[in-house]
Amino acid sequence: MTNLSRTEIQKREASELPSVSNHLNKLLENKTPAVFLDYDGCLTPIVKQPEMAVLSPEMRDVLAELAAVCPVAIVSGRDRQNVQQLVQLDNLYYAGSHGFDISGPDGMHTEPGGAAEALPILDEVDKLLQDELKDIQGAIVERKRYAIAVHYRNVAEEKVAIVEKAVDSVLSRFPQLKKGLGKKIYELKPNLDWHKGKAVLWLLDALELNKPDVVPIYIGDDITDEDAFASLQEMGVGVLVGAHDDKTAASYSLKDVEDVKAFLQQLTYLAKSNREAQL
Numbered sequence: 001m002t003n004l005s006r007t008e009i010q011k012r013e014a015s016e017l018p019s020v021s022n023h024l025n026k027l028l029e030n031k032t033p034a035v036f037l038d039y040d041g042c043l044t045p046i047v048k049q050p051e052m053a054v055l056s057p058e059m060r061d062v063l064a065e066l067a068a069v070c071p072v073a074i075v076s077g078r079d080r081q082n083v084q085q086l087v088q089l090d091n092l093y094y095a096g097s098h099g100f101d102i103s104g105p106d107g108m109h110t111e112p113g114g115a116a117e118a119l120p121i122l123d124e125v126d127k128l129l130q131d132e133l134k135d136i137q138g139a140i141v142e143r144k145r146y147a148i149a150v151h152y153r154n155v156a157e158e159k160v161a162i163v164e165k166a167v168d169s170v171l172s173r174f175p176q177l178k179k180g181l182g183k184k185i186y187e188l189k190p191n192l193d194w195h196k197g198k199a200v201l202w203l204l205d206a207l208e209l210n211k212p213d214v215v216p217i218y219i220g221d222d223i224t225d226e227d228a229f230a231s232l233q234e235m236g237v238g239v240l241v242g243a244h245d246d247k248t249a250a251s252y253s254l255k256d257v258e259d260v261k262a263f264l265q266q267l268t269y270l271a272k273s274n275r276e277a278q279l
């Protein structure tokens with residue numbers, strides 16, 4: 001398993017990244033891709049409410065065609081069951097709650113981050129936050145199995161500080177949890193050394209994809225995807241969709257969800273051609 005230490009990770013401005021579409025032939029070079037995809041902002045555009053982020057039938061077809069030629073996993077901050085219901089494809093792998101909860105075809109299910117002890121704490125914190133934030137218009141407390149997202153996208157700007165203060169105050173009482181950031185959300189997650197990057201490495205090992213003829217490709221748009229880009233920096237391809245507020249460990253870029261769709265089609269075509277050429 002490759003895992004670069006934080007100091008060795010190379011970070012760049014998103015604007016400096018070349019488009020991955022122009023480099024795919026070279027990156028694939030007779031290798032099979034293993035594709036890891038974030039959900040929000042990657043497969044669906046960012047919208048006002050989490051439940052409005054519905055996968056388009058076209059994107060579902062593109063994913064189904066890709067999964068017919070290579071392993072595909074969705075690696076999301078969402079609850080694993082929730083993202084599975086949104087994608088509705090049985091032959092994919094799903095890592096939800098930022099990688100703490102993983103499932104796959106043929107009844108595969110595992111929770112490799114070791115967060116089970118945090119469940120009763122997350123239940124308690126969920127209730128506390130629902131109560132604390134009930135009078136803040138637009139605030140949403142979204143419980144996932146192994147994380148709680150507090151959304152402030154629809155909160156008046158002058159009230160966002162109140163939301164963050166409530167999150168920090170609850171967190172100060174529960175050292176078993178830590179704070180994470182995302183697009184207009186504060187997240188409360190188990191205070192453990194586990195994240196999307198570790199989940200990707202875990203899947204590569206479990207699916208026996210750690211081999212020279214496989215190229216792992218991770219596509220994501222958010223700050224939590226940086227762990228995955230960093231984990232794959234020496235052994236795969238990190239692709240940032242759009243930009244977030246920080247520098248990135250990704251090596252390539254795509255503009256938006258439409259660009260992701262076109263890239264996945266290109267990838268399917270090339271992976272299929274490579275496979276047929278090897279027969």
Ligand SMILES: O=P(O)(O)OC[C@H]1O[C@H](O[C@H]2O[C@H](CO)[C@@H](O)[C@H](O)[C@H]2O)[C@H](O)[C@@H](O)[C@@H]1O
Pocket residue numbers: 038039040041045046047048049050051053075076077078079142144149151153182183184185222224
């Ligand atoms: O890792 P992801 O699959 O990208 O999930 C990250 C978070 O995505 C969702 O929130 C984000 O998308 C919403 C819908 O577009 C948007 O309203 C919100 O502002 C974004 O932060 C999801 O609701 C969270 O649970 C995920 O952690």
